[in-house]
Amino acid sequence: MNSDLITLQHIIQAHGRIKPYIRHTPLEYNGELSRLYDSDIYLKLEDLQVTGSFKARGAFNKLLTLEKNQCELGVIAPSAGNHGIGLAYAAHKLNVPAFVYLPFDVDESKVKALESYGAVITYFDSIEEARVSALRAAEETGYTFLSAYNNRSMIEAGGTIGLEILEDLTDVDTVITCLGGGGLTAGLCIALKSINPNIKVWGVQTKNSPTFAVWHQNGEVCPVDLQPSIAEGLSGPIEPETLTFPIIHEHIDRILTVTDEDIIEAMKSMLKHQYIVEPSGAAGIAALRQLGVEIKGRKIAVVVTGRNISWSRFLNLVK
Amino acid sequence: MNSDLITLQHIIQAHGRIKPYIRHTPLEYNGELSRLYDSDIYLKLEDLQVTGSFKARGAFNKLLTLEKNQCELGVIAPSAGNHGIGLAYAAHKLNVPAFVYLPFDVDESKVKALESYGAVITYFDSIEEARVSALRAAEETGYTFLSAYNNRSMIEAGGTIGLEILEDLTDVDTVITCLGGGGLTAGLCIALKSINPNIKVWGVQTKNSPTFAVWHQNGEVCPVDLQPSIAEGLSGPIEPETLTFPIIHEHIDRILTVTDEDIIEAMKSMLKHQYIVEPSGAAGIAALRQLGVEIKGRKIAVVVTGRNISWSRFLNLVK
Numbered sequence: 001m002n003s004d005l006i007t008l009q010h011i012i013q014a015h016g017r018i019k020p021y022i023r024h025t026p027l028e029y030n031g032e033l034s035r036l037y038d039s040d041i042y043l044k045l046e047d048l049q050v051t052g053s054f055k056a057r058g059a060f061n062k063l064l065t066l067e068k069n070q071c072e073l074g075v076i077a078p079s080a081g082n083h084g085i086g087l088a089y090a091a092h093k094l095n096v097p098a099f100v101y102l103p104f105d106v107d108e109s110k111v112k113a114l115e116s117y118g119a120v121i122t123y124f125d126s127i128e129e130a131r132v133s134a135l136r137a138a139e140e141t142g143y144t145f146l147s148a149y150n151n152r153s154m155i156e157a158g159g160t161i162g163l164e165i166l167e168d169l170t171d172v173d174t175v176i177t178c179l180g181g182g183g184l185t186a187g188l189c190i191a192l193k194s195i196n197p198n199i200k201v202w203g204v205q206t207k208n209s210p211t212f213a214v215w216h217q218n219g220e221v222c223p224v225d226l227q228p229s230i231a232e233g234l235s236g237p238i239e240p241e242t243l244t245f246p247i248i249h250e251h252i253d254r255i256l257t258v259t260d261e262d263i264i265e266a267m268k269s270m271l272k273h274q275y276i277v278e279p280s281g282a283a284g285i286a287a288l289r290q291l292g293v294e295i296k297g298r299k300i301a302v303v304v305t306g307r308n309i310s311w312s313r314f315l316n317l318v319k
Numbered sequence: 320m321n322s323d324l325i326t327l328q329h330i331i332q333a334h335g336r337i338k339p340y341i342r343h344t345p346l347e348y349n350g351e352l353s354r355l356y357d358s359d360i361y362l363k364l365e366d367l368q369v370t371g372s373f374k375a376r377g378a379f380n381k382l383l384t385l386e387k388n389q390c391e392l393g394v395i396a397p398s399a400g401n402h403g404i405g406l407a408y409a410a411h412k413l414n415v416p417a418f419v420y421l422p423f424d425v426d427e428s429k430v431k432a433l434e435s436y437g438a439v440i441t442y443f444d445s446i447e448e449a450r451v452s453a454l455r456a457a458e459e460t461g462y463t464f465l466s467a468y469n470n471r472s473m474i475e476a477g478g479t480i481g482l483e484i485l486e487d488l489t490d491v492d493t494v495i496t497c498l499g500g501g502g503l504t505a506g507l508c509i510a511l512k513s514i515n516p517n518i519k520v521w522g523v524q525t526k527n528s529p530t531f532a533v534w535h536q537n538g539e540v541c542p543v544d545l546q547p548s549i550a551e552g553l554s555g556p557i558e559p560e561t562l563t564f565p566i567i568h569e570h571i572d573r574i575l576t577v578t579d580e581d582i583i584e585a586m587k588s589m590l591k592h593q594y595i596v597e598p599s600g601a602a603g604i605a606a607l608r609q610l611g612v613e614i615k616g617r618k619i620a621v622v623v624t625g626r627n628i629s630w631s632r633f634l635n636l637v638k
Contacts (some may be wrong), residue, residue, distance in 0.1 A: 031435050
């Protein structure tokens with residue numbers, strides 16, 4: 001698998017397919033960050049997307065290409081939250097049964113959202129156990145399995161965000177995105193660099209879950225020591241055979257890592273504009289501080305990916 | 320002055336004029352409120368508008384029709400905050416000097432936003448004193464004065480929200496909006512009822528500042544006892560000669576009043592979806608509770624007008 005198998009044309013088709021169901025979210029100039037770093041910083045506010053994260057794009061992209069009998073059977077996914085919510089919402093809108101396998105420590109607001117869309121929820125000890133169980137259930141039942149990232153539907157959907165950034169900011173020179181399973185990042189790489197190979201794509205991981213950072217430096221998949229982080233959407237093991245790694249390894253210009261403290265500062269900076277952002281969603285902004293003078297004079301789009309966090313947890317983090 | 324002087328055609332023209340500068344904000348289905356009231360409730364999220372409130376629409380509408388010499392001189396406005404921010408932003412984008420007269424107790428987040436757009440700020444003891452002083456300054460200097468509501472530009476701009484609601488929800492039967500100076504409400508009345516006279520428009524004031532409620536019942540302008548409220552955008556005296564009253568009196572179907580406690584509950588309900596809304600912006604949602612079974616079976620759009628509130632004040636209200 002390499003990026004040749006997912007092309008700009010596929011991403012444009014995916015965008016056309018999902019457009020009636022998603023929002024072209026705002027690309028908002030942030031004067032405060034721009035002044036601070038002497039650059040032009042725009043935020044792609046996918047936290048304002050339907051379902052509160054960018055993940056609905058991939059869910060619609062997948063469900064809209066299923067056969068009728070697959071739709072009748074249903075879809076199943078493991079999720080740290082946002083992927084499940086996106087899938088449950090799309091499934092609800094398109095009348096498809098949805099089964100979501102969650103780690104037991106999932107954010108409470110995410111469970112409420114899932115319930116509101118009528119998804120059938122099952123809990124597991126960890127996201128990895130949820131994944132293995134969902135895969136097994138898919139085999140046994142015929143439900144369509146949808147990984148949160150290791151799937152061409154999710155990669156194409158990530159690319160649609162790149163198309164929208166370029167529609168709104170044709171001369172962007174750098175796109176910064178949080179990097180979890182890599183669907184978003186891989187899609188952005190393909191979309192942006194197919195249109196303009198000079199655009200830099202920088203991915204941001206947490207210091208506690210730096211899988212892609214380590215693999216990319218190593219040149220291949222290898223064991224990585226993983227610790228928990230407040231950014232649950234960017235935490236946990238990545239499937240070694242993921243389609244996203246070869247694409248990211250080939251195209252990405254840089255992978256940065258941030259601490260939980262960096263992320264909390266970024267969440268506070270968004271709060272000044274009355275935006276509640278979840279930890280994973282703020283990772284891109286969190287990376288700006290360590291970049292500092294390096295980004296002077298650049299025209300940057302930072303993807304803010306989600307807002308799904310319970311009020312009590314949010315308060316506890318930003319207090 | 321009656322509604323004949325501002326027509327649907329004027330509102331459509333205004334919408335065309337301001338479209339490149341504003342957002343077509345989401346009309347978001349709210350499942351929780353819909354289930355609670357056994358109706359279909361959609362929220363027109365103007366809190367996600369540029370400048371954090373619907374007011375930018377009116378500012379752009381005005382500034383885009385000024386003569387070159389008027390633009391060079393500058394614009395001046397009294398404001399409880401959002402109108403000033405909308406004006407300062409539009410003026411910044413269009414390279415027009417902006418002077419904003421504020422009451423001293425304005426929300427801190429609103430001052431920061433005004434400063435970030437380079438507006439020249441002057442403080443007064445009250446919004447009424449700010450208004451009188453701004454009018455005097457406009458006469459002395461030649462600056463163009465822009466009332467937050469008593470101006471056809473602002474009324475037309477309010478109407479553009481009605482156009483967008485109907486674009487997204489053609490069969491809406493009831494539109495609920497907060498009602499301060501009445502620019503938004505008057506515009507909504509003209510736009511919605513010109514397109515479909517059967518659509519009901521309900522305005523929501525605070526119990527502490529029920530000017531339109533009293534005038535409407537009385538059939539004409541009369542003294543109204545005013546008390547402070549947490550919804551500063553809906554508080555304070557209304558100019559007795561305002562263009563908005565005859566339009567609202569002719570067309571509005573109902574005026575409701577809500578308490579500060581109702582508003583806080585509405586703010587909490589938005590917070591469950593990770594939206595920070597300011598008190599004035601939540602008044603429309605606050606009215607649902609007292610409507611209760613009356614709205615059963617209706618298809619309702621509630622305009623949520625703004626999100627500009629400082630974090631400390633927000634926390635203090637929702638704690």
